[in-house]
Amino acid sequence: MSRRDLSTPLSRRNFLGLELGGTAQDSLAGRGATGTLRDPSVVGRPRSPTDARENDAQIQAIEKRLACNCGCTLDVFTCRTTDFSCTYSPALHREVLALRDEGKTAQQILDAFVAKYGEKALMAPKPQGVLNLTGYLLPGALIAAAGAGLLVFIGKRKAAVAAAAQGSVTSATTGTASPDELERLRRALAEIED
Amino acid sequence: MTLLGQFALWAAFVVGLWCVVLSFSGKWQGRPDLSRTIVRSVYAVCACLIVASISLWKGLITHDFNMEYVWAYTSRNLPSAYIFSAFWAGQKGSLLFWAIVLSLFASAAQFLTARRFAHLMPYVAGVTSAVITFFVSVMLFAASPFERLGFTPADGRGLNPQLQNVGMVIHPPMLYLGYISITIPFAFAVAALLSRRLDTGWIHAIRKWTLVSWLLLSIGITLGMWWAYVELGWGGYWAWDPVENASLLPWLTMTAFLHSVMIQEKRGMLKRWNFGLIIGTFLLSIFGTFITRSGVIASVHSFTQSNVGYFFLAFLVVAAILAFTLLHTRWSLLEAEVQLESVVSREAAFLFNNLLFVGIAFSVLWGTLFPILSELVRGSKITVGPPFFNRVNVPLGLLLLGLTGVGPLIAWRKASSANLRRQFMAPVAAGLVTLGVLLAAGVRDFYATMALALAGFVAGTIAQEFTRGIRARRRMHGESLPLAFARLIGRNRRRYGGYIVHAGILIYFVAFAGMAFKRQREATLKPGESVELSSPFGHTYRFTHLGVSQYEALNRLVSAATVEVTKDGRPAGLMTSEKRQHVDSFKRPTFEPSTEVGIRSNLQEDLYIVYAGSVDGTEEAVYRFNINPLVWWVWFGGFVLAFGGIVTMWPGGGPTVVGPRHRQAGYEVSLVGAEKVST
Numbered sequence: 001m002s003r004r005d006l007s008t009p010l011s012r013r014n015f016l017g018l019e020l021g022g023t024a025q026d027s028l029a030g031r032g033a034t035g036t037l038r039d040p041s042v043v044g045r046p047r048s049p050t051d052a053r054e055n056d057a058q059i060q061a062i063e064k065r066l067a068c069n070c071g072c073t074l075d076v077f078t079c080r081t082t083d084f085s086c087t088y089s090p091a092l093h094r095e096v097l098a099l100r101d102e103g104k105t106a107q108q109i110l111d112a113f114v115a116k117y118g119e120k121a122l123m124a125p126k127p128q129g130v131l132n133l134t135g136y137l138l139p140g141a142l143i144a145a146a147g148a149g150l151l152v153f154i155g156k157r158k159a160a161v162a163a164a165a166q167g168s169v170t171s172a173t174t175g176t177a178s179p180d181e182l183e184r185l186r187r188a189l190a191e192i193e194d
Numbered sequence: 195m196t197l198l199g200q201f202a203l204w205a206a207f208v209v210g211l212w213c214v215v216l217s218f219s220g221k222w223q224g225r226p227d228l229s230r231t232i233v234r235s236v237y238a239v240c241a242c243l244i245v246a247s248i249s250l251w252k253g254l255i256t257h258d259f260n261m262e263y264v265w266a267y268t269s270r271n272l273p274s275a276y277i278f279s280a281f282w283a284g285q286k287g288s289l290l291f292w293a294i295v296l297s298l299f300a301s302a303a304q305f306l307t308a309r310r311f312a313h314l315m316p317y318v319a320g321v322t323s324a325v326i327t328f329f330v331s332v333m334l335f336a337a338s339p340f341e342r343l344g345f346t347p348a349d350g351r352g353l354n355p356q357l358q359n360v361g362m363v364i365h366p367p368m369l370y371l372g373y374i375s376i377t378i379p380f381a382f383a384v385a386a387l388l389s390r391r392l393d394t395g396w397i398h399a400i401r402k403w404t405l406v407s408w409l410l411l412s413i414g415i416t417l418g419m420w421w422a423y424v425e426l427g428w429g430g431y432w433a434w435d436p437v438e439n440a441s442l443l444p445w446l447t448m449t450a451f452l453h454s455v456m457i458q459e460k461r462g463m464l465k466r467w468n469f470g471l472i473i474g475t476f477l478l479s480i481f482g483t484f485i486t487r488s489g490v491i492a493s494v495h496s497f498t499q500s501n502v503g504y505f506f507l508a509f510l511v512v513a514a515i516l517a518f519t520l521l522h523t524r525w526s527l528l529e530a531e532v533q534l535e536s537v538v539s540r541e542a543a544f545l546f547n548n549l550l551f552v553g554i555a556f557s558v559l560w561g562t563l564f565p566i567l568s569e570l571v572r573g574s575k576i577t578v579g580p581p582f583f584n585r586v587n588v589p590l591g592l593l594l595l596g597l598t599g600v601g602p603l604i605a606w607r608k609a610s611s612a613n614l615r616r617q618f619m620a621p622v623a624a625g626l627v628t629l630g631v632l633l634a635a636g637v638r639d640f641y642a643t644m645a646l647a648l649a650g651f652v653a654g655t656i657a658q659e660f661t662r663g664i665r666a667r668r669r670m671h672g673e674s675l676p677l678a679f680a681r682l683i684g685r686n687r688r689r690y691g692g693y694i695v696h697a698g699i700l701i702y703f704v705a706f707a708g709m710a711f712k713r714q715r716e717a718t719l720k721p722g723e724s725v726e727l728s729s730p731f732g733h734t735y736r737f738t739h740l741g742v743s744q745y746e747a748l749n750r751l752v753s754a755a756t757v758e759v760t761k762d763g764r765p766a767g768l769m770t771s772e773k774r775q776h777v778d779s780f781k782r783p784t785f786e787p788s789t790e791v792g793i794r795s796n797l798q799e800d801l802y803i804v805y806a807g808s809v810d811g812t813e814e815a816v817y818r819f820n821i822n823p824l825v826w827w828v829w830f831g832g833f834v835l836a837f838g839g840i841v842t843m844w845p846g847g848g849p850t851v852v853g854p855r856h857r858q859a860g861y862e863v864s865l866v867g868a869e870k871v872s873t
Contacts (some may be wrong), residue, residue: 040811042775139557
């Protein structure tokens with residue numbers, strides 16, 4: 001982070017934007033470099049300055065696997081950086097930081113949350129145990145089984161159709177078209193249908 | 195007006211019930227006068243619901259805060275557009291909205307359907323009236339929008355700030371229209387089953403309705419994504435929320451139906467499956483309504499928990515039992531006319547496509563209901579969020595994307611190996627080139643890479659189909675390139691409109707893949723301080739906090755935080771994110787402060803800034819800065835998809851009539867072998 005050099009020239013458009021924006025909106029300019037707001041109560045809960053750990057990728061990754069318990073259905077990271085009126089997710093964030101400070105690994109932090117709040121603390125159930133594994137595997141397994149069943153079904157139909165076609169070709173060859181001609185006709189029709 | 199509204203609801207209920215009884219009694223058969231009575235009763239129900247709707251709108255517009263609904267969802271200082279949209283903002287109003295829209299659709303179906311389907315129409319009237327009557331009964335017995343308070347408050351509570359967005363004026367109606375219009379194809383399917391007229395007639399009767407419904411649902415879902423992105427402030431557009439899932443479920447089965455119905459039309463197959471899909475789609479639309487309104491599953495979208503959920507659950511169970519029992523009784527009449535001949539055929543590709551659509555729908559439904567199942571089985575609550583859905587559904591989605599490219603390349607009945615080589619060569623090359631470019635560019639995210647490579651393959655398929663079609667037209671009709679392109683689409687709207695829809699889908703996937711590379715950062719900035727963020731496209735953005743301004747607007751107190759943006763050192767303008775404290779006309783706060791994000795969008799990436807709040811009541815602001823790649827393409831994909839849908843359902847089309855000049859010239863079509871056939 002760096003402080004903007006206020007002597008830096010602005011483009012005309014930005015200058016106008018700043019000035020017009022200022023006259024239209026800045027009903028009460030702040031006092032000094034960090035002026036106070038006219039009515040701090042309308043900007044929501046007072047915020048603490050962010051520190052470097054707010055942007056720690058590992059902390060974020062852990063928090064994205066933890067569910068906020070305010071009922072928002074979001075993960076801790078998303079909730080605390082979205083619904084700024086939520087008081088749960090900042091508290092959970094502080095818990096994550098505290099556990100991290102104790103030297104715990106990501107998995108240990110997740111386990112600690114599960115131990116404290118139950119499995120609902122995780123954004124997705126652990127792929128362990130019969131029920132959870134069923135949860136993860138059932139859709140794929142059903143689709144695979146249905147796909148395999150479909151292949152077997154089509155294979156059987158194909159055999160039946162081939163047998164029937166054999167009979168019809170035999171009778172057709174008694175007419176004027178040869179099997180080769182019929183095959184060519186079939187391909188031609190298939191191409192037209194493409 | 196509330197008395198009139200309530201009376202109109204009772205009248206709609208009685209007439210609707212009469213229509214249902216008369217339709218299903220079958221006494222209209224051979225009695226044209228009774229058939230006409232049934233149709234007129236559909237129109238009468240519609241008229242009653244129009245009166246009820248006008249009564250509610252009048253209450254909203256005139257700020258009749260003695261009406262509980264008006265008090266709960268509006269205030270005197272609410273902008274007019276949101277007073278209008280407050281009609282469907284709450285549970286009770288949206289029930290009336292559902293009923294009136296379904297009633298309009300039911301009337302339109304009676305009015306517009308060709309006379310050759312007259313034998314189906316009384317049953318269609320019966321089914322639609324049954325659904326309308328159900329919704330009216332929910333209002334009459336559990337959630338009346340015309341309920342009055344014991345006193346008249348001076349002002350209302352106002353509309354939830356998150357609903358005060360233009361997206362909420364158009365997104366819910368679109369989604370509702372999609373959900374509601376599904377009832378019409380369902381009604382035709384039930385009518386066909388009841389009347390035992392199980393040829394393709396009912397399919398022709400519902401083709402446009404199905405497309406309209408699918409199109410509205412697609413637009414509604416995309417608008418919902420847009421609303422979530424611009425309004426909710428979490429920086430994404432899809433969170434696998436139960437209500438989002440509920441809207442996706444009927445879309446998936448409806449899309450499966452739109453594919454499988456082609457097999458029934460062309461080959462006389464999958465009749466039972468198609469009935470099953472339409473019934474399933476209708477039930478899923480009711481299930482979505484149940485999820486939204488019962489509060490049985492936690493969702494940010496849910497209406498307040500109420501007992502209307504029991505009504506919907508009962509209706510869902512009864513409708514499922516009746517519809518599937520009816521299908522079962524007609525099972526033997528729905529034999530396929532021909533059999534599948536090969537795994538390598540378009541029919542088989544469509545079957546696998548259907549399998550995936552239905553499989554994904556099951557997977558989404560399973561994940562949505564899994565917390566309930568887990569609680570029932572183990573007694574402990576669990577959360578099933580995006581990590582679960584992504585892990586299960588992303589591979590399935592990629593398979594589906596692959597099939598989007600495969601289906602159009604395979605011939606009907608049976609494809610020869612020579613045909614496959616000829617068809618697949620260019621699209622596969624396009625996919626491989628895309629993959630090579632991505633790997634060379636250092637892209638390593640597996641799913642994103644696969645999505646983009648498969649998108650390359652599908653793009654190759656679509657381009658090849660258009661190129662061949664245009665080339666054939668130019669050869670046969672001597673048309674210029676633009677004319678051949680326009681006529682190719684115009685003469686075969688269904689096929690090429692479908693390809694445009696596929697193009698929209700592949701654009702979606704590309705855009706979704708882009709989010710794998712999003713960047714974000716939080717920062718606390720005093721005026722004049724700045725922070726830098728690099729984008730995945732290699733640009734460096736610098737955000738300089740200019741300050742926080744506070745001012746009053748119509749129904750809110752606004753705190754606007756402004757940042758100056760530079761891109762690679764060059765000025766890129768100003769962006770503003772706001773905190774809004776909504777107030778009633780007496781300046782009393784009505785809700786918690788809400789956040790309005792600042793978004794600047796281009797073809798590569800979106801800058802997305804969120805003003806989280808201020809430190810100690812000063813201008814020192816806490817921000818979240820996001821760079822979200824390829825988001826613009828989500829909305830463009832939605833536009834392309836909708837355009838393709840409109841092309842597909844646009845009336846007219848058909849083959850070009852060869853003019854006498856061309857006929858004289860003797861155009862030739864080459865068949866396999868050396869023979870030539872003159873036209």
